[in-house]
Amino acid sequence: MNDNPALDASVDDQKLLAQVVEYYHRALKETTAGFDFLRRRGITHGEAIEHFRIGFANRTLGLTLPPMTTKAGHDVRSRLQQAGLYRGSGHEHYNGCLVFPITSADGSGRIVDMYGRKVGGRRLHKGTPLHMHLRDDERPGVWNIEAFTSSDEIILCPALLDALTFWNHGYRQHA
Numbered sequence: 001m002n003d004n005p006a007l008d009a010s011v012d013d014q015k016l017l018a019q020v021v022e023y024y025h026r027a028l029k030e031t032t033a034g035f036d037f038l039r040r041r042g043i044t045h046g047e048a049i050e051h052f053r054i055g056f057a058n059r060t061l062g063l064t065l066p067p068m069t070t071k072a073g074h075d076v077r078s079r080l081q082q083a084g085l086y087r088g089s090g091h092e093h094y095n096g097c098l099v100f101p102i103t104s105a106d107g108s109g110r111i112v113d114m115y116g117r118k119v120g121g122r123r124l125h126k127g128t129p130l131h132m133h134l135r136d137d138e139r140p141g142v143w144n145i146e147a148f149t150s151s152d153e154i155i156l157c158p159a160l161l162d163a164l165t166f167w168n169h170g171y172r173q174h175a
Helices: 015-028 033-040 046-051 071-083 160-168
Strands: 056-057 095-101 111-118
Touching: 015 046, 015 056, 015 071, 015 095, 015 111, 033 095, 046 095, 046 160, 111 160
Parallel strands: none
Antiparallel strands: 056 095, 095 111
16 A cells, blocks of 8 residues: 555545645656757746646556555546546556646636647647547636736636746736
């Protein structure tokens, strides 16, 4: 049994999502793949990573869970699958992705979705999507809710990484 589990499976779904976001956020800081991708996109402002809790899924979350052969291991994996974070095959849904939590548009901070962007580029298998969400039915959320109260102007961006690029260059009023 894992003496230092990354997740507490006894919490509600919202707290479980927050724990995964925090795990991926720590994982980004321990790897170069995610940072290299961000640098190639011109995103170099470290404050953005902290502010938006950007993370990286590197296939290590499962290593921190109790063994699948135990009840605790089965239960937490089932919860992760129900939340959309694990696939039926037992693999992490966001493996190889930068991960961005998407919060509710009501300003509560509740995580309603997670956006994943594969960083592998040309090395991906044919048919592998570059952009991923928890479920196929993208739920309405806002990536930078603070933009609505921080300025009289809003910059709407077609993609989250475009908005992050604006933020990185000092334009903080994007959504």
